[in-house]
Amino acid sequence: MPNLKRALTALFALLLVLAILAFILENQQSVSLLFLGWAGPQLPVSLVIILALLIGMIMGPILGWLLGRTSRVSRKHLV
16 A cells, blocks of 8 residues: 555655646746836746746745734734
């Protein structure tokens, strides 16, 4: 049973890597983002999307931790 679970996990990881690779290979067009008058460098669409995903994955837990921390502090002041 542990070998089956390990094999299924490896298969899932392989399929995920293949899907990401296909996404990257299909989105090689270069784009330049414009934000508040600042033009970014020409980057492939796939890189822009993956960077946005990674930044969101980092910012989400940080903001959740900060908001949870401030709500705990405000609850302590109410007691």
